[in-house]
Amino acid sequence: MARQLPYRTIEAIFTTLHGIDPEPKGELEHVNAYTLVVAVALSAQATDVGVNKATRGLFAQVTTPQQMLDFGEERLLDAIKTIGLFRQKAKNVMKLSRILVDEYDGEVPSSRAALQSLPGVGRKTANVVLNMWFHQPAQAVDTHIFRVGNRTGIAPGRDVDTVERALEDNIPARFALHAHHWLILHGRYICLARKPRCGICPIYDHCPFEEKTA
Known part of the structure; x- marks a missing residue:
């Protein structure tokens, strides 16, 4: 578990993620x-x-x-x-x-x-x-977000509730609505559990994870 990142670093991470995908979407299909x-x-x-x-x-x-x-x-x-x-x-x-x-x-x-x-x-x-659906900046913590929050130091915590509170406290307000999706997609496709794809990670320079892959 990494130490808590400084606010400016967290801001830089979400600025980068926003630049790549300004309107991230969830992948569960629904109509209402x-x-x-x-x-x-x-x-x-x-x-x-x-x-x-x-x-x-x-x-x-x-x-x-x-x-x-x-x-x-x-x-x-x-x-x-x-x-x-x-x-x-x-x-x-x-x-x-x-x-x-x-x-x-x-x-x-x-x-x-x-x-x-x-x-x-x-x-x-x-x-x-x-x-x-209701466009509230709620932070749903699943296994991907828990892993990314701890590895990066965006939201370190030993349990889901602690990580959720850290996300609410640490993410800049202008990024709060989409933070859930940026983090879950990052964990699902780049910051994988067993073999993180650090070589293509857009926030590599901001991440303190000690076990980065080549």
Whole structure:
């Protein structure tokens, strides 16, 4: 775990990432807030590619909580059976759909607390939805962001909550909305867990990671 980077270095890193991709996008396919909630909930311990493959056909038929209830759990199970933990995830999707219909008139709430009250929706999922759909500068920490935050010193911490707070505290306000996506994409495609691709890293000169590859 690297030491906390100075503010100016963090600013330089995000200036570089912004210059490469000013409007980074998440890779989970969705058509509205509800399908985003479902997609993110399904993505736990699964890849975005795998989730997209399963939900592409599903979201062609189902885009609202009521449609999901009408679709039914058995058909949902069949649609997402290629995703890890699909049985429990299907139960959670049906339960959260019922709650959205009964308590929120079928609309996805824009409150973190309300989102986290839904079955299968933890803080990370809630933060992704708040960031991607409601355009709030929430920082959803997954394994990629946890790794990048610690290696670079942008947001060092021994647990997810500490890294999330460090991101909120350390990222310049003008970069906060897109920081989640810049970091997750950097971790997914360049700062890999086993063999980081340091040779093509655009922030190489700012990164204090001691085990840089050639």
